[in-house]
Amino acid sequence: MVTVTRNKLVYITYSILDARGMVVEQHDLPVGYVQGAHSGILPAIETAVAGRKIGDRVEIQLSPEEGYGLRDESLVFVDEIENVPPEFRRTGAEVMFENESGETKVFYVTSVENGKVTLDGNPSLAGQSVTCLINVVDVRDATPEEIRNGRPLDAAGGTVH
Incomplete structure (x- = not known):
């Protein structure tokens, strides 16, 4: 075999x-x-x-x-809810970001509370x-x-x- x-x-x-x-x-x-x-x-x-x-x-x-991988806290962002488009104001939403080099990365909305939205670009098991x-x-x-x-x-x- x-x-x-x-x-x-x-x-x-x-x-x-x-x-x-x-x-x-x-x-x-x-x-x-x-x-x-x-x-x-x-x-x-x-x-x-x-x-x-x-x-x-x-x-x-x-x-x-x-x-x-290890968690990278530089991949976690918190913003005021009014700065976030309505379709991304829910936990679990996927948001694509592109850097200056044209590379894209998926971030996930992990929290929507107290008028703030938290986005996390770490893998869920990081x-x-x-x-x-x-x-x-x-x-x-x-x-x-x-x-x-x-x-x-x-x-x-x-x-x-």
Whole structure:
């Protein structure tokens, strides 16, 4: 049976659990990436599935640094509600901001109270340790083009997060 090694195309499904054991993210459709090709998959996940085979299940703990990062308080903004367009005056609203370089970032409204709106650009799990439950669904040799791109080129490739 084929094992996960460098330049293999790997398909996984996974769940992410918070510190209370609650599922906060789940991918039942396989996500594909090329092992060792800087595909965007978390390095800790690549390390955990290295040497595994189809059907293997892996559980790993990720520190904030390995997972969603530490909280960055410079990404939290509070503004007067009258300065915020009405469609963004509700908790959970997504707001896209663009910097001088043209890069965009999503911020979420986390609070609307006392005439103020709080926006947070941190991932919701920033600063938290999480558990990843990973299932190895398929493994095959990656094509040269897949190795260059770090991900599958077929329609069933899923996306890398």
